[in-house]
Amino acid sequence: MKRRTFLSSVGMASLGVGLPRLGVAEQIPSKSSDFPHAEVRLAGVSLPAMRQSFHDELFQSFLPFWDQHGVDHEYGGVMCTLDYDGTRINTDKLLWFQGRALWVYSFLYNHFGKNPRHLEIARKTKDFLLKYGQSTDSWWAEKLTREGKVLQPFRGDLAGMYFVVEGLQEYAVAAEDDQAREVSFLLLKKLFLYFNRPDFRYSGPDFPNLKPDGPCVRPQGMWMLNLNNATQMLQRWHDPEIQSIADHALDAILHRHYNPEIGLNTEMLYFDFTRPEGEERKVRLGHGIEVLWMAMDEADRRGDRALWETCAERLQHHLNVGWDHVYGGLAQWVNIDQGGYQWPPETPVGTNFAFRFVGEYNYMKTLWGMNEVLIATLRVFERTGAEWAARYFGMAHQVMTEKFYLKKRHLPGCVLFTDRRFTFEPHASRQDNYHPIRQLMLNILTLDRMISSKASRTASARIRR
Numbered sequence: 001m002k003r004r005t006f007l008s009s010v011g012m013a014s015l016g017v018g019l020p021r022l023g024v025a026e027q028i029p030s031k032s033s034d035f036p037h038a039e040v041r042l043a044g045v046s047l048p049a050m051r052q053s054f055h056d057e058l059f060q061s062f063l064p065f066w067d068q069h070g071v072d073h074e075y076g077g078v079m080c081t082l083d084y085d086g087t088r089i090n091t092d093k094l095l096w097f098q099g100r101a102l103w104v105y106s107f108l109y110n111h112f113g114k115n116p117r118h119l120e121i122a123r124k125t126k127d128f129l130l131k132y133g134q135s136t137d138s139w140w141a142e143k144l145t146r147e148g149k150v151l152q153p154f155r156g157d158l159a160g161m162y163f164v165v166e167g168l169q170e171y172a173v174a175a176e177d178d179q180a181r182e183v184s185f186l187l188l189k190k191l192f193l194y195f196n197r198p199d200f201r202y203s204g205p206d207f208p209n210l211k212p213d214g215p216c217v218r219p220q221g222m223w224m225l226n227l228n229n230a231t232q233m234l235q236r237w238h239d240p241e242i243q244s245i246a247d248h249a250l251d252a253i254l255h256r257h258y259n260p261e262i263g264l265n266t267e268m269l270y271f272d273f274t275r276p277e278g279e280e281r282k283v284r285l286g287h288g289i290e291v292l293w294m295a296m297d298e299a300d301r302r303g304d305r306a307l308w309e310t311c312a313e314r315l316q317h318h319l320n321v322g323w324d325h326v327y328g329g330l331a332q333w334v335n336i337d338q339g340g341y342q343w344p345p346e347t348p349v350g351t352n353f354a355f356r357f358v359g360e361y362n363y364m365k366t367l368w369g370m371n372e373v374l375i376a377t378l379r380v381f382e383r384t385g386a387e388w389a390a391r392y393f394g395m396a397h398q399v400m401t402e403k404f405y406l407k408k409r410h411l412p413g414c415v416l417f418t419d420r421r422f423t424f425e426p427h428a429s430r431q432d433n434y435h436p437i438r439q440l441m442l443n444i445l446t447l448d449r450m451i452s453s454k455a456s457r458t459a460s461a462r463i464r465r
Contacts, residue, residue: 040450042381043394051447058440063108065412066433075146076124077101081350082431084406084413089429091146095133095160098144100434101125102167106174107441119174126171126180129164138190140164156203158191162225163434165191169233185239188229192245195222198271207268216271220284223252224291231298246298253291254310262336263317264288281336285322286369289315289330293376312380319373319392324361327421328399330369333362348417350430355419363420367404367432370396371439378446 042050069086070078072093078101081089105122109115132148133140139154140161165188172181194200200216207219227249230242256273257265259281265288268279292315299308322331335341343357346364355364373396380389402408403422404415413431415424 040385042378042390043397047447047451051444051451054440054444054447058437058444061412062437062440065431066437070431070433071101071121072128072146073121073124075148076126076128078125078433079146080431080433081429082413083427083429084409084411084431086412092151093128093144093146095140095142095144095157096163097433098125098129098133099160099163099165099167102129103163103170104434104437104441106167106170107438109174110170111441111445122167122171122174126168126175126177129167130183133164156201158195158222159204159225161187161191162229165229166232169229169236173236181237184229185233185242188226188233188245189241192226192248195226196248200271215276217268217276218271219287220253220257220265220267220269220291221287223249223257224287224294227253227291227298228294231294231301235301250295250298250307253295254307257291258314263314264321264334264336265291265314265318281338283318283321283334283336285318285330285332285334286366286372288318289322289369289376290372292318293372293379296376296379308383312384312386315376315380316386316388319377319388323392323395324363324365324420327363328395329365329403329422330373330396331361332364332366332369335360335362350428351417351425353417353419353425365403365418365420365422367400367414367416368435370400370404371435374400374439375442378443382446382450 040047045053065086066078069082069088070080072079072091077093077098079088079091079093080097081092083089102122102125105118105125108118109122112118128148129140132144132150135141135150135153137154141150141153142155142157142160143150143152145151165184168180168184168187171177172184195218198216200218201214202217202219202222204219226245230246230249233239233242234246252269252273253265256269257267259266259275262281262283264281264283266275266279266282267284267287268276268282270276292311296308296311296315299305299311319330321334323329324331333343335343337360339360341359343355343362346355347353348355348364348366353364355362357363373392377389377393377396380386381393403418406413406415409424413428414436415422416428416430416432418424
């Protein structure tokens with residue numbers, strides 16, 4: 001795939017680093033403006049029917065489940081250590097899920113009717129975080145008790161704080177809270193400075209085997225968190241330092257992690273963006289798809305058609321490589337041309353699986369990965385009407401409803417991780433309060449734009465006649 005050059009270099013004195021910036025680009029038309037006129041069906045149903053299905057899943061299934069079992073209406077925040085039926089395994093509160101909850105309920109309030117109940121859940125979560133989450137060194141505890149006592153202080157896992165940033169900036173709009181906005185901006189800038197230095201050492205649950213005293217290896221997923229937060233902030237507020245963070249993240253995702261030899265984004269790079277031995281062709285497929293739809297959102301914000309089209313092309317290739325056409329769903333990893341590769345044993349949190357894959361592919365299937373496919377393909381289909389986007393959306397929707405949702409088993413929860421053949425485990429100890437809800441909310445808004453655009457085109461055609 002031919003790489004597109006669209007970045008030029010500028011300085012960033014405030015963060016002490018040099019970085020690329022996007023130059024003048026051809027402007028993207030407004031969303032849905034290229035949408036085809038013909039009657040459209042997705043996953044076998046009309047756009048309004050798909051929209052209604054997503055709405056019902058969100059407001060009649062997911063939100064009632066969390067309201068009853070996960071949301072802590074007394075102390076604030078959420079408890080995610082839940083079985084499929086909502087039974088609590090314990091009441092611990094991980095920072096990841098508190099920040100995610102704050103974003104979810106703030107976004108619900110901002111975009112779905114301004115329900116005061118959603119704002120109240122967000123407010124209590126924000127209060128819990130600000131009162132108990134921050135430590136004296138200005139970092140944030142990674143795990144708290146239900147009441148707010150620290151169970152695990154900061155040990156290097158930055159991801160939870162990135163989710164706090166995301167939640168606080170969205171809450172700032174919902175509640176018109178300047179303090180929340182200020183905290184979110186300051187925290188993102190602090191996190192980026194910490195992440196973007198040679199002595200940074202990644203520490204997180206995704207890659208537990210990385211040695212804290214080893215070389216600086218930075219995963220693509222961390223650039224993703226920087227970009228996702230920066231884009232959301234810049235859609236509402238102007239800030240040169242946040243803009244520069246977005247520039248850095250785009251360059252890392254589009255130019256550094258991208259391996260033109262295989263046309264895919266590899267996950268791990270050293271600080272100087274060279275590829276560690278053995279990681280040159282190793283791709284975490286869900287992250288590749290997730291970062292690309294986020295880069296598409298940033299392209300929309302910038303009005304950069306070339307960037308958007310580059311992301312869409314690469315997205316299609318990630319899906320073509322990663323989709324399991326035998327059993328369905330997206331593979332977790334691929335190590336291109338490494339047919340005898342022995343993947344490290346993995347037991348995802350909340351399961352009793354002990355995955356041991358040998359071969360080019362790691363075929364663990366994940367709920368979060370399927371959600372990213374649904375978001376990304378609908379974004380492409382909204383703009384282009386591409387057949388491949390509709391096809392992958394339909395396949396992902398079928399796998400999601402038949403394999404990850406548990407309605408056929410009369411259970412309200414979801415499978416989060418499973419093997420290649422979707423073997424069912426009778427119990428789990430974790431539910432996801434973020435990815436499936438985010439997917440439903442974002443895709444409802446996308447479908448609303450598509451339906452509105454189609455209706456306006458139909459009305460215009462009638463007037464012309």
